[in-house]
Amino acid sequence: MNPNSFNLSALVKFLGRDDWALQFEEVMGDHFWPVMDEFGLDHEEIAEVLGNHWAMTLWGCAFEDFLTQVFEPDGRKFVDIYLKSRGFKETARSKAYLKAIGTSVISLYEVSEIVPGKSFLARDLLRGGEPVAVSEGTATQTLRQWEKIAARIVEVGGTNVITGGLLPYSPEASEALLEGLKDMSGKKRSRKKLILDDDTLRLAAPLFTHAWLFDTLPRLLGDDQPLVCNSDGDDIVFHEVRFPLEAGITEKDIADRFAGIDDLRQENPQFWNWLGQRPTAGAARPGHPDALIAGVTMEDGTPVLGNLEVKGRFLALMVNSAERAQRGAELVQNILGKMVRTPLTTIQTIEQLKAAHQGRRSSPDDIPPEVATPLVHAMLDKQYRAILDQPVAMLGDITPHAAARTKAGRKKVAEWLKYLEMRSQSGPKPDDPMATYDFSWMWRELKIDDLRR
Incomplete structure (x- = not known):
């Protein structure tokens, strides 16, 4: 049963009677005034930024909160007054639904076992207990495994359903709400x-709106671009430094000079990885503590600082920061000397790279999914197997294998794996190789598959 099949238009129209509209505006103020003050936007401007769907969803969250309120001095409840006055016009199922909303609470749930178009399991993260099965058609088309949502789940006719105001929460919004x-x-x-x-959750209903909006609005307004750096703590800016080869210099000449250089690992006759030093245990993480770390490592955990590739009559150095571009260029010039001429550098920011990718149309040269999927999955197998023995920030900078040896650590590892699974499904295409990767082997490897529920 889909809760959207319930028509609440008569209930909304009933707001115009007596002073209910004024009382509803007070509840709306509880949900929106702190956000309006913080961002300097009125309610209409917030709705314009969010778009009609989310504006209506948030209105629904406030309206459902209003339906649970008991108003003094006589302890009146809007739903009860409506059903007493107009209940004869509602079906038995609709009346049961309205009564259920009137006693409902909003909570934060973790989603799992999604059956698109039919149902999902919801674990209440604030009240505890086992996951409950929820019958739902529309939301299951977009929900992701382990995603966190703010919602009201009510029982109608022996079936659990969600009401209209469902908000998907990012990890950051979830953390802000918990605080x-x-x-x-x-x-x-x-x-x-x-x-x-x-009782506490009923009082806290506006906090769910606040947490979601304080997380969502900055991104929509362009005020909250994530800070990204590489493993050295440098800001991510992609550089390609192209060294023209002097006349007569061949790729074999380049390979002979690079041979025996500890920092260069050859992958094929034209390609080398430029390697850094593995971080020591307990070493402080470079860069801003809240920055996302982007980087590539070898199977043994050695960081890859950049790549060198012979492309025709050029040697190209490809790195992800200005600092590495300078260090890499000095390394190349010290090794090759007069074998190369003055380099040319092209620069691209993360935003420019995204824009270029989003504007690119697919072409016959793109790798088909049936070819790309096994390649990407094999790469992820290799990468994640190495990570199991590397310090992970979410686990307190200890390895997943080590963390899984304690009861408290097992719970943290489970949260970390759920985070990885949810993020892997965040792409726009459900058949993307990243989205279809199966993490179940990691749960078994760490012996915590009993927590995957």
Whole structure:
């Protein structure tokens, strides 16, 4: 059963009676005023930034919160007054749905076992308990395994359904919400898992709107571009430094000079990886602590600083920062000397690379999915197997294998794997090789597959 099949237009129209509209505006203010003050936007401007779908979803979140409110001095509840006055016009199922909303609470859920068009499992992250099966048609088309959502789940006729206001939460929004709930509930200093009761969650309903908007609006307004750096802590800016070869110099001459250089590992006659030093255990992470680290490593964990490739009459150095471009150019010139001439450099930012990729149409030269998928999956197998024995920031800078040896560590490893799985499915195409990668072997390897639920 799809909750969207319930028509609430008569209920919304009933808002115009007596002073209900004014009371609803107060609830709307609780959900939106702090955000409006922070961003200097009115409600209409926020709706314009979000688009009609999300503006209506947020309106629905506030409206459903309003339906749960008990108003003094006589303890009135809007749903009860409506059903007493107009309930004869509603079906038995609709009346059951409205009564269920009136006693519902919003919570943060983790999604799993999605059956598109039919159902999913939802684990309540704030009240605890086992996952419950939810019957849902529309949202299951876009939900991702292990995604976190803010929603109200109600039981109607023995079936769990979601109401209209469902918000997908990023990991950052989830963390902000949890911090806000700890502050509100007075459990900020507690090290125990946050467990809240229904009364606390009813009071906290506006926080769910705040957390989602404070995470979403900066990205839509272009104010919150993620900070990305490489493993050296340098800002990511892609450089290609092209060294023209002097007359008479061949690729064999280049290979002979590069042979025996410890920092260069040859992959084929024209291609070398430029390697750095493996980080020592416990070493401080370079760069901004909140930055995303982008980089490639060899199977043994050695970082790859860049690549060198002979392309016709050029030797191309490809790196991802200005600092590495300078170091790499000096390395090449020290090794090759007069075998190369003055280099030419081209630069591309992350934004330019994304724009170029988004504007590119597919061509017959693109690798077909049936060819790309096994190649990408084999690469990911190799990469993730190496990561299992490397320090991971989400695990407190210890390796997954080490973390999985303790009860607390097992839970952290499970969260880390769920994060990897969810992120792998975030691309626009469900058949993308990244989206179809199967992480189940990692759960088994770490002996925590009992937590994959």
